[in-house]
Amino acid sequence: MQVDTTGQPSSGNVRQLPINLFTRSTKHAIPQSTYLIPGSWRRYQLSELINKVLKQDNEGKQPVPFEFIVEGEVLRGSLEAWIKSRGRDEETVVNVEYMESVLPPKQEGAFEQEDWVSGLSLSRPGLILVSSYLSHLRILPLTGQPLYTLPLPTALGASCCTWISPPSITEDILLAAGGIDRSIHVFSLPSLTPNTSTPSSPPQEIYTLMGHTAPISSLTVSKSSKELISASWDGNLHLYSLPSTLEEIHQIPAEPTNYLPGQKRRKKLGEVRGPVEGLTDGDIGQAGWRRAPDGMMRGHKGRIGGVVYDKGSEGRVWSSGWDGSVRGWEVETGVCVTLRQGPSDKAALCVDQFGGNGVIVTGNMDRTVCLWDTRQGTSLISQTLHTSSPVPSLRTHPTSSYTLSAITYSGQIQIWDIRSPKNALFAVQKSPPKRKVTKNGKVFGERLLAMDWDGEVVVAGGEDGEVGVWRARGE
Numbered sequence: 001m002q003v004d005t006t007g008q009p010s011s012g013n014v015r016q017l018p019i020n021l022f023t024r025s026t027k028h029a030i031p032q033s034t035y036l037i038p039g040s041w042r043r044y045q046l047s048e049l050i051n052k053v054l055k056q057d058n059e060g061k062q063p064v065p066f067e068f069i070v071e072g073e074v075l076r077g078s079l080e081a082w083i084k085s086r087g088r089d090e091e092t093v094v095n096v097e098y099m100e101s102v103l104p105p106k107q108e109g110a111f112e113q114e115d116w117v118s119g120l121s122l123s124r125p126g127l128i129l130v131s132s133y134l135s136h137l138r139i140l141p142l143t144g145q146p147l148y149t150l151p152l153p154t155a156l157g158a159s160c161c162t163w164i165s166p167p168s169i170t171e172d173i174l175l176a177a178g179g180i181d182r183s184i185h186v187f188s189l190p191s192l193t194p195n196t197s198t199p200s201s202p203p204q205e206i207y208t209l210m211g212h213t214a215p216i217s218s219l220t221v222s223k224s225s226k227e228l229i230s231a232s233w234d235g236n237l238h239l240y241s242l243p244s245t246l247e248e249i250h251q252i253p254a255e256p257t258n259y260l261p262g263q264k265r266r267k268k269l270g271e272v273r274g275p276v277e278g279l280t281d282g283d284i285g286q287a288g289w290r291r292a293p294d295g296m297m298r299g300h301k302g303r304i305g306g307v308v309y310d311k312g313s314e315g316r317v318w319s320s321g322w323d324g325s326v327r328g329w330e331v332e333t334g335v336c337v338t339l340r341q342g343p344s345d346k347a348a349l350c351v352d353q354f355g356g357n358g359v360i361v362t363g364n365m366d367r368t369v370c371l372w373d374t375r376q377g378t379s380l381i382s383q384t385l386h387t388s389s390p391v392p393s394l395r396t397h398p399t400s401s402y403t404l405s406a407i408t409y410s411g412q413i414q415i416w417d418i419r420s421p422k423n424a425l426f427a428v429q430k431s432p433p434k435r436k437v438t439k440n441g442k443v444f445g446e447r448l449l450a451m452d453w454d455g456e457v458v459v460a461g462g463e464d465g466e467v468g469v470w471r472a473r474g475e
Contacts (some may be wrong), residue, residue, distance in 0.1 A: 015039040015081055018093045021050070025099060028064065030054060034093055039080030043068055046075075050098060065101040067417075067425075070094060073465050074420045102415060105458060105472035112435075115442070117461030118160035119177070122454040127192070130467055131177045131450075133157035135335055137187065142457065142469060150187050150203055153287040156180035160450075162219040164228060164242065174206075174242070176228060180217025184209035184230050184240070186288060205288040209240045210252055211296075217351070218306040223314050227331070230403065231307040232320055239295035239331060250290045297329045299336045305362075306351035312358055318374075320348030320362045326372050340372050340380055349392045356401035363391030369406055371418065385421050387414065392462075395453040405453040405472070407460050411446040415472060426472075433464035 016036040023029055030053045037049070041388055043066070053065040068075040071080055075096070084089060115134035122128060127147075128140040135157050137150040156192040157180045164174035164186065186207040214233035221228050228240045242273040300321035310316040310328070316337075317329050324346040328338030340360075342348075347365040354361065357381070369385040389410035397403040403425075406414050411432075414424040433444040445463035452459050453472070461467040 009262055015080060015090060017083065019079065020093055020095045021098060022095070023098050026099060028066075028098075037079070037160075039083070039090070040078050042078050042366065044229075046096075046098070066098045066189070067101050067420075069099070069417075069420050070098045072420060073419075073422050074425070097419065099402075099417070099419070102417070102425055103473060105413065105415065105470040107428075107468060107470050108471045109143070111466065111467040112468075113138070113461070113465045115157075116444075116465055117450055117467055118157065118159050118462050118465065119194065120450045120452045120459050120461060121162055122452040122457060122459060123163040124167050124192075125454070126335050128459055128467060128469075129161050129163060129175060130461070131158035132174060132465075133159075133180075137161055137175065137177050139189075139192070140467065145386050147192060148189065148203055150205075152177060152179055152181075152185050153205065153208070154179055154181040155181075160184075160219055161215050162221055162228075164221050164225055166225055169225075174225070175446075176209075176219055178219050178230060180215045182210070182212045182214060182216065182232070182234075184216060184228070186228075186242070205286060206246055207288040208290050209238075209244070210290055210295040210401060211238050211292070212236065212339060214303075217304055220307050220309050220317060222309055222331075229307055229309070229331070231304040233303040235298070235302055235304060235308060235321070237297035237304065237319055237329065238293035239297070239334070240291060241294045245375055247288075249429035250448040251292045252290050254290065279284055295331070295334050297334045297336070299339075300325065300326055303347075305349040308353055310358075311355040313354050318341070318351055318353060318360055320351035320360075320367075321349040322349075324348065325375070326351070326360055326362060326412055328374060340374060342370070342381055345404065346370070349390065350394055352394055352396045352404070354396045354401045354404075355398065359401075361394060361404060362408055363394045365390045365392070367408075369394060369404070369416065383417070383418060383421055385424075387424075387469075388412065392447075392449050393451045394449065396455070399457045400455075405451065405458055407448040407451045407462075409447045409464075411448055411464075413448070413458060413460050413468075413470065428470065430460065430464065430468055433466065435465065 010329050017039045018034050036193045047066045113132050115132045117132050119131035130138045137151040139147045158177040160178040171191050171277045178185045180186050189203045190201050190204045212232040212234050216230050216232050218231040230238045301323040303322040305320050306317045307425040315331050319327050324342040324344045326340045327336050330337050350363040352361050362370050366388050371383040373382040387408050389408035394406035402417050404416050413428045415426045416424050444465050447463045448460050449462035453468050458470040458472045
């Protein structure tokens with residue numbers, strides 16, 4: 001099909017290049033044909049062409065900007081320049097995929113915290129759940145002042161966090177934090193509107209879930225909100241069934257604190273443990289009813305970086321480990337039913353799953369994001385995205401099977417489309433921390449440690465002691 005270039009600036013004898021334009025979106029599909037277009041055309045002119053064809057059915061609608069992918073690479077210049085740079089024959093038809101553009105992330109705010117940020121969750125619209133190494137859980141609205149600050153009954157710090165109750169629950173809301181103290185602390189909130197005239201019971205820790213022998217690295221909750229699974233540096237996954245009504249009974253005795261780092265050495269030297277930086281006596285919360293795990297999953301040879309419930313089957317979870325493996329587990333039996341063993345030096349720090357196709361995604365210490373197609377018996381790593389620094393946390397888009405967001409130790413927030421694996425669509429560098437040290441002398445740094453993405457908003461934080469908020473639509 002010869003493209004009408006009326007209205008386009010003349011540039012002499014412009015070569016006409018044959019291309020096949022196609023998309024995986026039924027919303028923006030145009031008739032399948034080979035189009036002859038000027039080689040000087042770039043993304044803007046190609047977008048105009050597609051909108052011109054679509055206007056036959058979409059009269060009066062605003063033009064839609066598109067991105068164009070040629071053989072797995074986003075088109076950044078002209079088509080002619082792309083063909084010449086690869087030594088291609090100009091008569092050969094080039095397949096060009098197009099998709100609706102993802103707008104660059106736009107920062108909308110930041111919330112300073114007293115210490116490093118260790119966990120973030122956007123599972124409830126308009127709210128950010130934050131855990132920090134100050135041993136606090138904090139609930140922040142996207143705009144405004146904190147709603148709650150919940151102290152943990154430990155001075156060692158919180159390592160991760162999650163909402164347990166779904167957004168539809170507005171009273172007696174449950175949430176949890178994993179701790180360096182090897183326990184999971186489950187809190188109950190009467191509501192998310194603390195400043196009401198109606199008296200209500202204060203938020204409190206109702207359960208302390210125990211059994212791990214090393215810090216908690218990740219938490220995931222079933223769709224029914226009745227089960228919570230924890231991952232730990234001890235290499236185990238624990239299953240906890242949460243009662244529908246409060247059970248006021250200790251299932252296991254209290255543990256001694258002599259496991260704390262340096263305790264034996266301090267005892268020998270006669271040292272007295274000083275106050276934890278940023279904490280006062282009033283900041284230590286009260287522990288809840290101690291509960292033992294209802295199930296255990298063992299198999300990783302080393303620390304577990306992350307765990308996530310399968311988005312298509314509530315009876316299965318996926319974990320990623322520092323041993324370079326991705327494992328699928330049957331929750332009811334605790335049996336590992338799927339094992340994908342990557343290189344032993346590819347420590348996986350985090351894991352998530354695309355809901356549409358079931359592909360597992362891991363962020364790794366070797367500065368890569370890896371996609372694992374677990375549906376094929378012989379498949380290990382099906383695709384690798386290269387970053388500039390280790391990836392401690394990532395999230396797939398909640399509805400798209402192609403886009404994900406990741407953070408790096410170098411302080412970048414990245415948006416990726418796996419159909420264009422050579423480069424991230426966008427990479428935003430988080431501003432250096434404004435504060436050099438905490439009030440007790442702890443150094444702030446640039447490394448990001450935690451993030452979340454709900455498809456519209458990205459939040460990220462880490463050693464800078466700040467939760468940044470960006471508007472970032474990924475579909």
